[in-house]
Amino acid sequence: MQAEDFRVEEELGFEPSGDGHHAWVELRKTGANTGWAAEQLARAWGVHPRHVGFAGSKDRHAVTTQWFSLPGDAPDGFAAGTIVGDGLEVLRLTRHDRKLRRGWLRGNRFCIRVDDIQADRDDLEARLAQIRAAGIPNYFANQRFGHEGGNLERARRWMAGGPAPRKRTARSFALSAARSHVFNAVLAARVADGSWNAIIPGDVARLEGSNSQFPVPVVDEEIRRRADAADLHPSGPLWGRGDPGTTGRARELEDRIAGAEPDLCRGLEAETRMDRRSLRVFPADLTWRVEASSLQVAYSLPAGSYATAVLDALLEIDDARPGPGQVLTRT
Numbered sequence: 001m002q003a004e005d006f007r008v009e010e011e012l013g014f015e016p017s018g019d020g021h022h023a024w025v026e027l028r029k030t031g032a033n034t035g036w037a038a039e040q041l042a043r044a045w046g047v048h049p050r051h052v053g054f055a056g057s058k059d060r061h062a063v064t065t066q067w068f069s070l071p072g073d074a075p076d077g078f079a080a081g082t083i084v085g086d087g088l089e090v091l092r093l094t095r096h097d098r099k100l101r102r103g104w105l106r107g108n109r110f111c112i113r114v115d116d117i118q119a120d121r122d123d124l125e126a127r128l129a130q131i132r133a134a135g136i137p138n139y140f141a142n143q144r145f146g147h148e149g150g151n152l153e154r155a156r157r158w159m160a161g162g163p164a165p166r167k168r169t170a171r172s173f174a175l176s177a178a179r180s181h182v183f184n185a186v187l188a189a190r191v192a193d194g195s196w197n198a199i200i201p202g203d204v205a206r207l208e209g210s211n212s213q214f215p216v217p218v219v220d221e222e223i224r225r226r227a228d229a230a231d232l233h234p235s236g237p238l239w240g241r242g243d244p245g246t247t248g249r250a251r252e253l254e255d256r257i258a259g260a261e262p263d264l265c266r267g268l269e270a271e272t273r274m275d276r277r278s279l280r281v282f283p284a285d286l287t288w289r290v291e292a293s294s295l296q297v298a299y300s301l302p303a304g305s306y307a308t309a310v311l312d313a314l315l316e317i318d319d320a321r322p323g324p325g326q327v328l329t330r331t
Helices: 034-045 121-134 149-158 169-193 222-226 248-260 262-271 307-314
Strands: 006-010 024-032 061-073 083-085 086-095 107-114 203-207 213-216 232-238 275-278 284-291 292-302 315-316 326-329
Touching: 024 034, 034 061, 034 083, 083 169, 086 213, 107 307, 121 307, 149 169, 149 262, 149 326, 169 232, 169 248, 169 262, 222 232, 248 262, 292 307, 307 315
Parallel strands: 006 061
Antiparallel strands: 006 107, 024 061, 024 086, 083 086, 107 292, 203 213, 203 232, 232 275, 284 292, 315 326
16 A cells, blocks of 8 residues: 555644744655654754654554644744655644643544455445444554564563563563553454453443543443443453453453463563553544545544554455555455
8 A cells, every 4th residue: 555545634632722832833744754754853943852742653654644843933944835854744833832742632534545456345335334333343553563573572572581672662662562462362352252342241341532431340221322322332451560440251351361471461560550442443434435446435533543453344455566455355
């Protein structure tokens, strides 16, 4: 898939005020990762990259619209239309009273085109309608684990008694990969038994659009109704120190998965706190167009969910040859 076929627009959920001590720059990035873009902006400003703020990292293999913040005033001649570096164009320049920080992100809007589809159009549209109605498994995507799974392998060596990564970022990536792996294993088991999109006895339910959560020892009609309405979601563990909060059937499944990864789970318990993540996610404002052998699909996802999870739920993509991958409907 070419970068031009994969477009991402950041959704902060608010607009910069237009006044304040920080310059805010909206960039269009093509084939460039977030860290490199931040370095180019820092160079233009004459500051260290740590002074550049952004809400979250974005895929390099995409055309992405993303906000950055920098202290003080923009350099002379820096304005909309400025080319900061290869694949970096300034769309807007404004101000705000605070530095942009990680986590200040409501979500992302994705627009994706996939060519060379070999599928029945009616079947494809039926699957898209099902995704709109029932959501998708909220898997962490492959990029979470590093190139060829390097971050996860680094975590395995460390947590089996090897040396900890020396650099702070490498340590953070290893921890994230380990937590994501355990979560994905729990989710895969729930997909296999058909309970990924239902709250089961002993679950911890998470409230839609919020970090609020609560245990559900017994699933009554009100819980089922709220889950069916996508107001509540089942959750899986982001493993760490503390009680996962589940009981009964849900706890048995999570303990079984944790027992299969003792080194990772012990290592995570020593380094971070237990948290939870929804097992399912609903792509908002999902639209699509099918033309001949091409699919164009657009949708929004909350921060932390991956565009590729929607494609994985819909398609099988063969990336064995260059250019747009050959695509088949998933069976």
